[in-house]
Amino acid sequence: MTVEFITSPYFIALLFFLIAFVYSSVGLGGGSSYTALMTILGFSTLVIPMVSLTLNLMVTAIGSINYIRHKHARWNLILPFLITSIPMAYLGGSLQLDKQTFYWVLLISLCFVAARIYLWSSTSLQLNLSARSKLVLALFTGSILGLVAGVAGIGGGIYLVPLIIILGLGTQKEAAAAGVIFIFINSLAGLIARLQYNMIDFGEYVPMIIAVALGGILGSHLGAVRYSPKTMERLLGGLVILAIILIGRKLIL
Numbered sequence: 001m002t003v004e005f006i007t008s009p010y011f012i013a014l015l016f017f018l019i020a021f022v023y024s025s026v027g028l029g030g031g032s033s034y035t036a037l038m039t040i041l042g043f044s045t046l047v048i049p050m051v052s053l054t055l056n057l058m059v060t061a062i063g064s065i066n067y068i069r070h071k072h073a074r075w076n077l078i079l080p081f082l083i084t085s086i087p088m089a090y091l092g093g094s095l096q097l098d099k100q101t102f103y104w105v106l107l108i109s110l111c112f113v114a115a116r117i118y119l120w121s122s123t124s125l126q127l128n129l130s131a132r133s134k135l136v137l138a139l140f141t142g143s144i145l146g147l148v149a150g151v152a153g154i155g156g157g158i159y160l161v162p163l164i165i166i167l168g169l170g171t172q173k174e175a176a177a178a179g180v181i182f183i184f185i186n187s188l189a190g191l192i193a194r195l196q197y198n199m200i201d202f203g204e205y206v207p208m209i210i211a212v213a214l215g216g217i218l219g220s221h222l223g224a225v226r227y228s229p230k231t232m233e234r235l236l237g238g239l240v241i242l243a244i245i246l247i248g249r250k251l252i253l
Contacts, residue, residue, distance in 0.1 A: 036243035056155045
């Protein structure tokens with residue numbers, strides 16, 4: 001497989017279609033995989049978060065509509081996370097980080113994503129916390145995930161969905177609905193902030209955007225893939241591991 005083929009916008013679009021299809025089928029945006037893939041392919045630090053947030057919006061807009069239409073969205077579950085995440089996502093998108101600092105933030109974020117995929121894949125653990133403790137944890141979690149969404153373009157649903165289940169706050173479908181709506185709103189807040197300070201030519205990324213939209217439509221309607229979501233997530237986690245290695249090399253060398 002030649003370098004020209006691998007870097008072809010249409011081959012990249014195919015990869016993004018597959019990511020969107022898999023993640024949208026389980027109520028996620030796929031921001032961590034988009035970010036990892038763009039890092040591997042050498043996209044600039046300006047482009048990575050802006051395109052990732054845009055792609056997150058495409059997938060989760062479709063998913064949000066489907067989950068709301070089927071009455072899986074519980075706003076009393078979602079709102080505590082959104083109260084703190086929206087301003088923090090906007091703040092993260094407003095930060096003008098230099099390339100070195102951005103890579104450090106991205107490296108740490110992706111390390112946590114890898115840990116979540118490979119070390120914390122089970123939701124069988126149940127935490128018996130008081131209602132007040134759950135609210136405090138929701139507000140704190142929302143602020144951290146919102147900040148990461150704005151800075152790095154990683155929506156945070158990969159953490160939020162299992163956390164809701166572990167805390168006993170909702171069912172699998174309610175957690176997925178909360179995750180997809182959370183990612184959509186925070187991606188929007190982060191992108192709005194970034195567009196006030198930076199601009200890129202989105203025309204260059206139209207094939208990727210179309211591919212993600214199609215993958216999101218198919219994935220969210222099917223609601224499942226032939227292989228188990230955990231298996232697919234671990235396979236796509238390979239992109240995250242490779243991105244961690246490449247970013248580490250950039251920072252060390």
